[in-house]
Amino acid sequence: MSSFEPVIGLEIHCQLLTASKIFCGCSTTFGSPPNTNICPVCLGLPGALPVLNQRAVELAVRASHALDCTVQQTSVFARKNYFYPDLPKGYQISQYDRPLATGGTVELETRGGARRVRITRVHMEEDAGKSLHEGFADSGTRTHLDFNRSGVPLIEIVTEPDLRSAADAAEFFARLRAILVAIEVNDGNMEEGSLRCDANVSVRPAGAEALGVKVEIKNLNSFRHVQKAIEYEVERQIGVVGGGGTVDHETRLWDAAGGRTLSMRGKEEAHDYRYFPEPDLPPLTLVPDWIDAIRAGLTELPDARRRRFVEQYALPEYDAGVLTASRELADYFEATAAASGNAKASSNWVMGALSAKMNEHGVSVAEVPVPPEGLAGLIRLIDAGTISGPVTRDVFEKMYTTGQRAAEIVERDGLARIDDQSAIVAAVQSVLDAHPGPVAQYRAGKQQTFGFLVGQVMKATKGKANPALLNDLLKRLLETGSA
Numbered sequence: 001m002s003s004f005e006p007v008i009g010l011e012i013h014c015q016l017l018t019a020s021k022i023f024c025g026c027s028t029t030f031g032s033p034p035n036t037n038i039c040p041v042c043l044g045l046p047g048a049l050p051v052l053n054q055r056a057v058e059l060a061v062r063a064s065h066a067l068d069c070t071v072q073q074t075s076v077f078a079r080k081n082y083f084y085p086d087l088p089k090g091y092q093i094s095q096y097d098r099p100l101a102t103g104g105t106v107e108l109e110t111r112g113g114a115r116r117v118r119i120t121r122v123h124m125e126e127d128a129g130k131s132l133h134e135g136f137a138d139s140g141t142r143t144h145l146d147f148n149r150s151g152v153p154l155i156e157i158v159t160e161p162d163l164r165s166a167a168d169a170a171e172f173f174a175r176l177r178a179i180l181v182a183i184e185v186n187d188g189n190m191e192e193g194s195l196r197c198d199a200n201v202s203v204r205p206a207g208a209e210a211l212g213v214k215v216e217i218k219n220l221n222s223f224r225h226v227q228k229a230i231e232y233e234v235e236r237q238i239g240v241v242g243g244g245g246t247v248d249h250e251t252r253l254w255d256a257a258g259g260r261t262l263s264m265r266g267k268e269e270a271h272d273y274r275y276f277p278e279p280d281l282p283p284l285t286l287v288p289d290w291i292d293a294i295r296a297g298l299t300e301l302p303d304a305r306r307r308r309f310v311e312q313y314a315l316p317e318y319d320a321g322v323l324t325a326s327r328e329l330a331d332y333f334e335a336t337a338a339a340s341g342n343a344k345a346s347s348n349w350v351m352g353a354l355s356a357k358m359n360e361h362g363v364s365v366a367e368v369p370v371p372p373e374g375l376a377g378l379i380r381l382i383d384a385g386t387i388s389g390p391v392t393r394d395v396f397e398k399m400y401t402t403g404q405r406a407a408e409i410v411e412r413d414g415l416a417r418i419d420d421q422s423a424i425v426a427a428v429q430s431v432l433d434a435h436p437g438p439v440a441q442y443r444a445g446k447q448q449t450f451g452f453l454v455g456q457v458m459k460a461t462k463g464k465a466n467p468a469l470l471n472d473l474l475k476r477l478l479e480t481g482s483a
């Protein structure tokens, strides 16, 4: 069989982080009792009129800037007509031939090198309600409808078919999520459906220009599902085309339990939706200064932040990548570095002991009981030489458990490093008295017993002896018999 190349484009539905819906004042809160956040507008009752939520437009423009798109001064809402039980007014208000923004790019690091993924368009639309097929006594015979989600503001982000593998598609989706969360446009919660992905997948003989017939896989709500569904679909299509058949132009669903895609329906052609401009909303006209002000106020994007961490803090690429994978972790690191004055130590503690604790307890960085100033306090004590060696981990453990500051714990538990020469000499002398065998061996030329004796003195001082001073004094007492 000759080899085939997958061609993949994504359409991502992203819920905008507004308090109220896109065309009415109903709450967007997730998890409210069914049909409690509804009104005549979002139920689509006759005569109800939509009023556009300005905050939704602002967030959509912000996302468009972050994806390097051109924001159009004028865009037009359109009715997308179709019948579905969770869409009682018989049409969805979306944007069609005049979307909010066009022509962006996202840079992606993949295993095969850097890749540019072009963004075709970003348009605004309302979400539909939700059909509940399970969870009720009569679910065997009836479908229930919850309209709380109806009218929640979305943007749809459409890419060009620039992706060439399932892994790259999953990586792109992850990158997009990181961007949308960093700019506070989306909460990133894929389990609650605030970010959903449809994948357009086709295959063609390697080297061919023309695109194959594409299949749309709907509603992929995790990076893993994106990757697995596309992997399956690519193999399926290669099997069809390689066997001399043709791929049907259709919509398919990902059956996660079965690990396969299933045919859902033949693909409606675009003209079937009978789009026309929404008569109840005027064209959306944005003032150029307002568009520019939103761009100017854009926070730093994850990639730029990673590069800055390498330059500003002299961190290894690896550290910068781990720390900027989540905005909260990056914020925590920067606050710690600023308060401690030691970026590399801050990075080591955040990626090491702190992340280990977060994993162990299954908590996010926002829930960690040690604030950045607290961790910085520990780092300052270490840098000042107040504590050292294994004691530092003990102090961190106690900080995490009690929420107390490092200095308090060191003071209370007497953990400060022992720099007093006479105290260390006394400890060394008692160890030498207690271990005449190793002492004699050392003096007879068996240097390896030195490490054992150091360990004994550390044990006697509960790990608090100044290590350099201890080494020095032990050597002198062993070799000359006096300090």
Ligand SMILES: [Zn+2]
Pocket: 021, 024, 025, 026, 037, 038, 039, 040, 041, 042, 043, 151
């Ligand atoms: Zn409403």
